[in-house]
Amino acid sequence: MAQGRITIVGAGLIGRAWAVAFARGGCDVTVWDGVPEVLARFGGLGEEMVRGLEEAGLLEEPAAAVLARITTEPDLETAIAGCDMVQESLPEELAIKREIFARLDALAPADAVLSSSSSALLPSAISDGLEGRARCMVCHPLNPPYLIPAIEIVPAPWTAPEALAKAEALMRGIGQAPIVMGKEIDAFVMNRLQGALLKEAFDLVGGGYATPEEIDISIRDGLAMRWAVVGPFETIDLNAPGGVRDYVERYAGIYEALPESAPPAASWRGEVLDRIEAERRAALPLEDIPARQHWRDRGLMELAALRHARNRENSK
Structure with missing residues (x-):
């Protein structure tokens, strides 16, 4: 301590x-x-x-x-x-x-x-x-x-x-x-990463490719499951037999081509926000947000307890 x-x-x-x-x-x-x-x-x-x-x-x-x-x-x-x-x-x-x-x-x-x-x-x-x-x-x-x-x-x-x-x-x-950080930059590291993900999420909803709940599923029940254990660089290092360089050689073309098929940029305000807000308020009325925040924090405690126990076991 x-x-x-x-x-x-x-x-x-x-x-x-x-x-x-x-x-x-x-x-x-x-x-x-x-x-x-x-x-x-x-x-x-x-x-x-x-x-x-x-x-x-x-x-x-x-x-x-x-x-x-x-x-x-x-x-x-x-x-x-x-x-x-x-x-x-x-x-x-x-x-x-x-x-x-x-x-x-x-x-x-x-x-x-x-x-x-x-x-x-x-x-x-x-x-x-x-x-x-x-x-x-x-x-x-x-x-x-x-x-x-x-x-x-x-x-x-x-x-x-x-x-x-x-x-x-x-x-x-x-x-x-x-x-x-080696030097300052607007929004620092984590908000820049979060912002990049949110931009894509708004664009996908705005283009009609997925609903807000389906976007949440893709992170909550998909990518975040891995990211709770390893970060994005370790993820790709583990997802190819030859590590990170092998992954890039196999899949870089897929990611490099994404801008060509990118949905139109959606404004974070206006019609797309109306749709996202309507879905969120149908799922969670405003007055229930404090209770949901408490529920979230209890879930974070359970996850933290699991990570703590796992790290202690790995350190033996």
């Missing part, structure tokens, strides 16, 4: 999930939010997450021990005193990020890493002009990070290698799987 003092800035959904991830990994966590009502709600919601992990067998110690490492603090200066890393999880607006990073840079210990959970804003845009910009970066999770281990660590052009190394070590120490 890791050791360290972590400050979570923002007690919303992502901030709560980060607090649980760090505390489960052994860190002492202080949570701050500028909205008292949001901070007041943190305790019960965070405890629910931790108790769920305990029920799923995903804790190495009692839930009470994990919860004891999490505290809330309404004063920002007090919250970040002595911390090793700040994980900011405020709303996705550049002005908000820049304002809070300026405050963090002025108040945080000189050797503390300053990281944002931003899913789209570049770290250079967030930290430009700060005196301590060399310690600033983005650590972008997939939600929720206490169940999904992949983390994108994204440097600005001026982020110091030692700051990246410190963030990577902390993430590995709490059980995350960091992707340390």
Whole structure:
């Protein structure tokens, strides 16, 4: 387990999930939010997450021990005193990020890493002009990070290698799987991959080739079954007798020809969105989304428990 003092800035959904991830990994966590009502709600919601992990067998110690490492603090200066890393999880607006990073840079210990959970804003845009910009970066999770281990660590052009190394070590120490990017790019890695898949999905629905549910089946009950165990490069490495080069020699022509038969590009708005939304709302009314989110997270816990047991068995 890791050791360290972590400050979570923002007690919303992502901030709560980060607090649980760090505390489960052994860190002492202080949570701050500028909205008292949001901070007041943190305790019960965070405890629910931790108790769920305990029920799923995903804790190495009692839930009470994990919860004891999490505290809330309404004063920002007090919250970040002595911390090793700040994980900011405020709303996705550049002005908000820049304002809070300026405050963090002025108040945080000189050797503390300053990281944002931003899913789209570049770290250079967030930290430009700060005196301590060399310690600033983005650590972008997939939600929720206490169940999904992949983390994108994204440097600005001026982020110091030692700051990246410190963030990577902390993430590995709490059980995350960091992707340390060589440089920043819009949407980072995971959203660019997701965006490519979603573009094709919208185009296939728009062209009348498949329904939204059939697209979901192709991923949920098809490709994702493999991708939950191995990634796309290992998939093709295992799918040809001679490995990845053999696969490319056999099948590259199929993929290279795909643009010639590509369906017309569909707008993500308008008629195609109307069709997708109508099917989704028929399957899941809006008021049932919170319950379905809970169902999803329980499924992620079961999958995480299976992966954890399998990895432990493989390490023997």
